[in-house]
Amino acid sequence: MSENNHHISSYKDHLLVLLILIFLTVITVAITSIELGPFNTAAAMLIASVKAAVVLLYFMHLKFDHKIYRITVGIVLAIYAAVIVVTFFDYFYR
Amino acid sequence: MYSETSNFVNATDNAFFFIIGVSVIFLLGITGTLIYFIFRYNKKRNPVATQIHGSNTLEVVWTVIPTILVIIMFFYGWAGYSPMRKAPEDAMKITATARMWSWSFEYPNGIKTDTLYVPLDKPVALALNSLDVIHSFYIPAFRVKEDMVPGRGNKTWFIAQKEGAYELFCTEYCGLSHSYMFTEVKVLPQKDFDAWYAMMADTTRKPAESGNPVAEGKRLVEKNGCVACHSADGTKIVGPTFKGVYGHKVLVETDGKEREVLADDEYIKRSIYDPNADVVKGFAKGVMVSYKSQLSDEDVSKIIEYLKTLQ
Amino acid sequence: METTTHHEDLHRDDTASKLGMWLFIFTEILLFGGMFIVYSVYRYKNPVAFHIAHEELSIPMGFINTVILLISSATVAISISSIQKGDRKLTIRMLVVTLLLALTFLINKYFEWGAKFEHGMYPGSDLMANLSHGDMLFFSLYFFMTGLHAVHIIVGMILLGVSLYKVQKGLVHSTRFALLENSGLYWHLVDLIWIFLFPLFYLIH
Amino acid sequence: MAEHTEHKHEPNYLEYQGKYKGLLGWLTSTDHKRIGLMYFYAMMTFFLSGVVMGLLMKLELIAPGEQLMGAQTYNGLFTVHGLTMIFLFVIPGVAAVFGNLFLPIMIGAKDVSFPRLNLFSWYLYMIGAMVVLGSQFIGDGPPDTGWTFYAPYSLKTNTNVVFAVTGAFILGFSSILTGLNFIVTMHRLRAPGMGWMRMPLFCWTLYGTGWIQLLATPVVGITFLMVVAERTLGIGFFDPALGGDPILYQHLFWIYSHPAVYIMILPAMGAITEIVITFSRKTVFGYTAMVISSMAIAFVGYFVWGHHMYTSGMSSTARWVFSFITFLVAIPSAIKVFNWTATLYKGSINLQTPFFWAIGFIFVFMIGGFSGLVLGSLATDIHVHDTAFVVAHFHYIVFGGTGFAFFAALHYWYPKIYGKVYNGKVANIGLVIFFTGFNLLYFPMFVLGIMGMPRRYYDYLPMFHTPNIISTVGSWILAIGLIIVIVNLLRARKGSGKEIDNPWDGRTLEWSIASPPIVENFEEVPTVDHEAYDYK
Ligand code: HEA
Ligand code: HEA
Ligand code: CUA
């Protein structure tokens, strides 16, 4: 599968990604410290998802690996999301 | 089996008949086809197989037809079920409370029974509660069932349409005496029901045992389901036996520490009102739950009188 | 998985190991996923209690730990790049830094939990038993989820420790780095989970 | 390529002597075939003990009132019976035994991708089994919660729940690792020319199963851990007295346990597909449809768990959503049944024991499946939920489905596994008795359920007496059939059968090699240049 494409990320890229992640963390803390009501949670979760995507794509190398990995990760996360949605069919409508 | 016993029977049974009907047709059809093929195309009759790789038309046909059938099944099921959720406004409201392993029904005028009495042809809405674990309220003849979940209410309703007595089971497994947690629904014509209702509400009428605290205590212990867990003859069931409790030392665990207490009035009362404060050694915490809402101080002292006699 | 990588060279299949690691990561995601479902349901049912309870947790502490984990993720990533480039020394150095960061994370956690314990707040304590229902759920989840996360940190440290050892022995090198790569993937997963735990427990209200 | 079978110079996997001899040689072996057989022996032991428990329960139920045992014993029995049958027999079931034995061979590989992990899974399985069964003897008595461990009863009861739940957790891990191993094997070790769409259909079902194992099992794992934490540490997750929501427990439990029923049935369907094909000497009807339906069952099956909870107090919206999806999941099963039937058309059917088992499977599976439709529909499930009807449904489909498929597969691959042939006539007689007993045992339970007899009932009202008697008598007939079947197979092993490499003219790769196979299956890895079932 991915035997032949040996993409090696440079150290600089890793550091850049790290900076972005820390920056996003600071933003989350800042945003959640002001009162935004329900958007609070939404914003925090959105940023966490962006961070997770960055980790997955760069640190975990999904961006450079064979696409089978990206597809399976996508499917797994989609199934998980669907499970949450279906669970909340119960809780939202009680 | 039953017909027209409640307002839900028809719709539910129609769904049954449709699903089972379709199923039987398919079952017989497919089984018949299999047997025919085995007969017609066995090695002796048909030594050389014809290779067929498939047919998209057929695949589509036998995907679409079952899909349509299945959607009709869904619809019947849903149509039969959806009225079960909405009790009419004018329904008579009864609270059903389950605990291990007894039932208690409370009527609008405050009386309590362990058998459910309902008037004929009148909607009855039940609020379902449980005090300890999950039970389930099931009247097969009426096609109603709903779980009784502790900590959150649940509800169900029905209109009984035929006079008589019907079984009422607990269908959610709830421990040792799950299979004995059963009682009856009695459907009375409105006139009889009203008479019964008035009689029960009449506080001036006393049961036969009144005046004899020991006998009344015994009746209370039986009526409130204590006997499901406590024997009077020394056998250990789920809880410690009542035999010889009163006046003896008991080893209990209080807040995780063991200690010995004398089973006096005070202790027995605490055991009934707050059973998890002192947990008798060798028994589980949380199995018995408080009877504070069911037994008055007076009741408890009668029970104590009764316990005194079991030495 | 560690057991999968040292076959005789005959059977060696790095891609298989990596695929296996990814599949294992999926199960870990669903493992924590189950808890996130519990968390979101209880948060939905007890919004006020969760709001108040979260203020008991120290944001700076959580923030520091988040940054620590992010840095450690970067160092692992660098160590994987460097082993591929053949820079063994840098690999070793980066792995040591990662392990130290992981240790710091655990020490922080220890103090954080310790402070709670001192206040009488620990699973099974009287204080906890007497909390309101929502608070009780919040702290039960807090201890359970961060506890399980800490277990994963320890497992990750073991994996990285083994990789470090093998790098030093020269058993893991620029053409044979599947073990390190997979341990790295696992470590990123641990980071990934924390990325969600941090806002859920410390920040949002 | 099935023709040339001049081998015999290499020892077969049964006789092979590695570093260790005898039992130790088996216990340390990473050969997938040996591991498969080790699963098989362990599983048969557990199955038979579960069977004896079932028999005891039926004896107790022959009449109202106490017959043999007290209520506590009965409650313990159905719990352990359920745990044994579900977690120790049918969930690993066909996949762990026949998947391990034949998946690598069928795709032309020498072993699975991670042989040691495979052995490790077996050990986890054994440890988990010991812990589950240990809960019988250690601590405060056998768990009495039912295999579902519903909160809050499972949090309150005095019995040994922690042990049983921990055991189930370990078993879950074993199952996850097996699934992982199979998926990677199929991705990496297919022989040259063996494209995805050339894999035998049994492999495809294992592929779908693997994904369910990976993605569903962890959810129940964590749920069980929470139960353990709640019982030992006294923290609240599911106990309403501490603010928890018992219905959430049910959600989490069924998020796993519904997909788990497809873990049980998918490989069984795969095995049946192989048998139907081989014995009609004809390529499968609708290969692609079979592949798609397998994957669809795996996928849709993930979203129907709520049909176990129609009466739990879930929101009405959730109830109809789950009901609707439940009906959709029946479609791919229907497709399979139709394709099996069509495969027979114009075949040249070889009437042998495995084929009869397969037909038996299709019949009882249909009855089980159709009763599933009754349960999937809201109005009717309200009536029969948690009654004997449900018990009948799942015995028909779990025992009737997976159990029948297990025996079908055993009779199908027996010559390959042992290089021996059993007595077909006796096997058929056993099957007929088994089949009769089976229907007598479980069909009355449908009637009981519709009459309203709840399940998990130690005692019942006299009105339920007659069907219960029939059912108990059925269990004895079933027992006789089972004994005949098993003794027949045991005798074949001891006795001197003819050695046969391809007794049924099968076209999948395992029939192209020696019986029993040599240690690494193939002397040289085959190259595949045709579709999965190339009958001419
Ligand atoms: C191998 C395991 C297995 C399988 C495959 C299934 C398959 C199905 N199950 Fe079953 N089920 C269990 C094992 C299984 N089940 C167990 C163990 C329980 C009880 C758990 C417990 O409480 O202890 C249970 C309980 C259970 C319930 C809960 C009952 C209750 O507690 O109230 C429901 C409800 O919807 C249900 C539905 C179904 C359906 C719709 C299918 C479908 O997948 C069936 C599909 C098959 C067919 C439909 C037949 C073949 C099709 C044709 C011949 C073509 C014609 C078809 C049409 C016209 C549609 N099952
Ligand atoms: C694969 C799954 C599987 C299998 C094969 C079986 C097999 C059997 N089960 Fe099943 N059963 C379950 C899975 C299974 N069960 C589950 C999941 C539950 C739910 C548990 C719960 O509620 O939590 C359940 C519950 C259950 C109940 C319901 C309990 C209740 O609700 O009150 C009953 C009642 O009769 C029962 C009976 C039987 C019987 C008689 C068999 C028969 O098949 C057994 C057939 C065999 C024989 C009749 C005997 C053969 C005898 C021998 C071979 C003798 C050996 C020889 C010597 C010792 C010399 N089972
Ligand atoms: Cu109450 Cu079962």
Ligand SMILES: [Cu+2]
């Ligand atoms: Cu299900």
